Amino acid sequence: MEHPPSPETSGALRQQVRRLTDDWRSAGRYTPRSDSWLRSFDLEFSRELAARGLIAMTYPKEFGGAGRTHVERLAVTEELLRAGAPVAAHWIGDRQIGPAILRHGSPELQEEIVPRIASADAVFCLGMSEPEAGSDLASVRTTAEPVDGGWRINGHKIWTTQAHRATHAYLLARTARTDRKHDGLTEFIVDMTAEGVSVTPIIDLSGEHHFNEVRFDDVRVPAHRVLGEVGGGWRQVVEQLSFERGGAERVLSSYPVLVELIAEAARHGADRELRSLLGSLVARLAVLRRLCFEVARAMDAGAAPVQRAAALKYLGNAFEYDVIEALRRTGLARDAAPDSVFGQALLASPAFALRGGAADVLLSLIARQEARS
Template sequence: MIFQDPGFSLPELPAAAEALREEVRGFLDVELKAGSFEPCCNAWMDGHEPEFSRKLARRGWIGMTWPRKYGGQERSVFENFVVNEELLAVGAPVAAHWAGVRQTGPLLMRFGNDAIKDFFLARMARAEIFFSIGLSEPDAGSDLAQVRTRARRIDGGWVINGRKIWSSGAHRADFMVVFCRTGAEGEADRRAGFSQLIVDLKAPGITIRPIYMMSGAHHFNETIFDDVFVADDRLIGKPGEGWSQVVSELGYERSGPERFMSIFPLLAGLVRIAAADPELRRIVALGQLTARLWTLRRMSIALLALLAKGESPEVEAALVKDLGTRFERETVEIVRGLAPPRSSDEPASEFDVLLAKCMLAAPAFTLRGGTNEILRNVIARSLGLR
């Protein structure tokens, strides 16, 4: 059992994807020279710039694998991967659309009714509307079966009461996919009786309160639902099927390049420092980190191929996220140890600022999207160990 082969056969990126890479690099070069954004680490969470998202949308780089009738370009998942990795590599501000396009789009495509698909997908692809994810609650993060937010059936729709927490970007998003209880409590199967509803975040009865990060940034929120009405046609899939729908999102949520490239601009900064001052310990560390990065990237591409075939590689996604986010956290620590020393009266360089911000963001890397302990439980179960 322990020698079972995870699904990491290694596809090459097709030539069309590599050709697109040049186009994306050209675009980013122009944007960087024009100073249209400030590169940052963790840009897929911290770099919220709707206008930049719209620039990408105008080039067809948002929702690019989706059908044309839903605003997509019908390009391959590999082309999408290349666009995403180039954006992450330069720390471009993609947070406004990132999580919604990554997992809500595919969720709606797969389970949404026609009205949902027609209304939401093309608007998402044009970066006109943005989504937030409403899973976690104060006592239900790792264990979503503890979710208490409830939607009660009424004529023509549902009424939601409850509280979500850690809702990234909810204060700036237009809609939230709310995972809530619609069935009876205490069912024999603790995963039964959940549903997913699309909630307009401007609807009456919603209060969004900030939760500040230790950097002082406002990224998170507590989102409170007090008798919030949601029309029938905003139910995703069928009532009671919410659990399996959420699980189907996880492969998308956990396997992408953002799970090992949040710190890429910092790593690139160290490469520039090592080029100017090639201390042996820097060169050795960069060699080791680059080898890990290459391995993770190949794992992520292999996983993408499985997702594209319609498979649900939950275990492989857990492996990528566990190894990838640990790589990210360790990279920050290693780079910190190798950064050029600076006395307190010297002004901070761009690299110093990048490093300081990365250090404050790093603790979240192994938590968001499912903690590493939970991911290891997933892996252990597949080995018959739990």
């Protein structure tokens, strides 16, 4: 039986990313940090990646993409996260909105939006969660009503990452009231500069601003900005979440902490217990990277690996927590200041298990797959 290719076959891409991140870091243009894909925003860095063909890697060339595989994209995203690089400006658009538009958008929507994602000119936020609809997305109350030439949207979204910097929002809204709450949902692409859109910051415990509340008051959206089928949003959301949950960011958010743990152990010596702990973490990371690779291969085959992506997120979140706890248990976390490697990861960690779906939601998806097997 022929063995599948290893993630390391994309060595040239990895070296390209390492040179870029090393150069930027050496020049003082960014400081590595945990959770960089959500918290570290630098539009100039994202545009530098775009100029090198390292954004929209899997998109068709006619839309500004590179026509590469998801496995090759995985190699690049692993290196960016390993380096703690400032990638938040393009991450959401590149990771899931572009692929969703390519799969379900009209030709007009594809031509309008996808090249702008590829060039890092379009910055996306996700209008999914609401005050009473977090992981239970089917309970959203934001509405979209048909009007001449398009739709009128009213509603309230919360925990909307980088909404204050975004040019566009992906929005899930209810277009029909039905007996089954999963029906009657529709996806839209909304300009954040449209009249009626307002953004209110949510400042976290460290004083950082990346979360927001977003309100939509009689916001007009052109008809062509519907993503996919009217009323068919739930099926598309579930598919889209495989792009959101199945990436290396679900494993490597606390990777700088693991690097610090290994470095501290090397500097001060590692006893048998610490060596065993490090060995366990490194072994788990190897397995999780393999699972990321399998998800990427499934996407290359045209599949939307919903259950495998859910398993990756569930296991990856546990690993990210355990890396932080390992540093705490060994007594090596002497610097817990908010801007330290440990402090950054610790402050970010409460969100690990919530964003992209809580543990109970993920376990339900996995269980349904097992029941069908």
